[in-house]
Amino acid sequence: MGLKLTGKGQQSHRLVIFAAIFVLMTLLILYGSNNVNDTIYAPFHVATHYAFKATDLKKWSGKDGYVPFHGNKSMNLRCHNCALVTSSSHVLGSRAGEExxxxxxxxxxxxxxTLGYETDVGNQTSLRVVAHSSVFRVVRRPKELLQRPDSSPVIIFWGPPSKIGKEAKGTLYRLLQRVSMTYSNLSCFSITANKMRRFDSLFHRETGRDRQKSHSWLSTGWFTMVIAIEICDNIKVYGMVPPNHCGKSKPGSKKIPYHYYKPRGPDECVTYLQNEGGRRGGHHRFITEKQVFARWAKQYNITFAHPTWL
Structure with missing residues (x-):
């Protein structure tokens, strides 16, 4: 004798079946997407067994990599010794400012x-490398970052040519052109479209990873380190941690703000690990970049302080 379901019972039965199918489909989708992502991206770091193609960064740039926003200036900054000051909170308490x-x-x-942090990071600036996403933050503080009567710094702005390139002449380009005309002590340059493509190619050569396919955004640190190698004979980097630093973190360990000037900002290692493991959207690959920097250090007279490594 068959069991006859009432209308209410039939409805409950259908809901149970629907819920079971939904859970099953969700698990299948997650399993499939995780498998695909793991195959392509994890672990993200420099590709295993990748045969590195040595690039001579001293000859890599050529003379056409930088374009002035105003006038006919050339980016001819060259230095024997350079201090590359990172934005990491590891510089706090270093008392490295005088050095x-x-x-x-x-x-x-x-x-x-530098204002308010001179004891740890110093006060002088010869070169500032600025991402297109940071332009407005720089322009909003002209007295501190632009209008310095005691210095004539070079500022190199990097970003998509569609936003910052001379040919596009978009909002950012026009703004920076006005800044360059207003502050005659500055030498403001943008990175050409061709050189931007070469930065992508360099990342691929050094890591075995395609930047666009791996949903990666090069960090300002990447651009700054490459430019520093181009113009400096010796580089001392302040505040940069080694690539394995965040792997040593233990539960209950002290949190270190990502930026020294944002004490309530995100934790440095949390930021590094989230970006390194990100698989969708754009992410900086800070740890992977530091793996490359560690290799470059042996080629280009780079040392690290606060913390000291290599």
Whole structure:
């Protein structure tokens, strides 16, 4: 004798079946997508067994890599000794400011300030490398970052040619052109479209990873390190951790803000690990980049301080 379901019972039965099918399909989708992503991206770091193709970064750039926003200036900065000051909170408490300011050329990134942090990061700036996403933060603080009567720094802006290129003449380009005309002490340059493509190619050559296919965005640190190698004979990097630093983190260990000037900002290792493991959207591959920097250090007279490594 068959069991006859009431209308209410039939409805409950259908809901149970629907829920079971939904859970099964979700698991299949997740399993399939994880398998695909793991095959392509994990672990992201420099590709295993990749045969590195040595690139002589001293000859890599050529003379046409930088275009002035105003006038006919040339990017001819050259230095024997350079201090590359990162934006990491590891510089706090270093008391390296005097040493940094005694260096022939001092390189900084984006809108990293010196005011109020002179004891640890110094006050002098010879070159500042700025991402297109940081332009407005820099322009909003002209007295500190642009209008410095005691210095005549070079500023190199990098970003998609469609946003910052001379041919596009978009909002950012026009803004930076006005900045360059207003502050005559500055020498402002953009990286050409051709050289931007070469930065992508360099990342591929050094890591075995295609930047676009792996959903990666080169960091300002990547651009800054390459430019520093181009113009400096010796480089001392302040505040950069080694590539295995975040792997040593233990539960309960002290949190280190990602930027020294944003004490309430995200934790450095959390930022590094989230970006390194990100598989969708654009991510900086900070740890992978540091693996490359460690290799370059042996070729281009690069040392690291606060923390000291290599």
């Amino acid at each position: 940094i300011d005694r260096t022939e050329c001092v390189i900084r990134m984006n809108d990293a300030p």
